[in-house]
Amino acid sequence: MILAQRFNILDLREYQDIVRQLIEVVNQGTFLLVHASCPLRDMLKTPLPGDTMFHNFQCFACGRAFQLLSDTYHGGVSWTIGDLPKPIGDFPEPN
Secondary structure (H helix, E strand, O other), X not given: XXXXXXXXXXXXXXXXXXXHHHHHHHHHOOEEEEXXXXXXXXXXXXXXXXXXXXXXXXXXXXXXXXXXXXXXXOOEEEEEEOOOOOOHXXXXXXX
């Protein structure tokens, strides 16, 4: 799946294809939409709902965070992947 890697999106058609994939993985319960500046489906409308939009996701399987960031004012869109969450045993003991 293309969502497993970091990449920049080059055009509106490619962007909307990614949004459709994200809607599907959220509906399947693979990803959780954690926080967003607007509903994900609004990203399929023309015109887009703003100059800068973001959608933050978390994978139920691995716990990793993902972000779709859209800057339509400057013309940039990116899909980024966060680090894997650390197991609780990796954190220092509280004092």
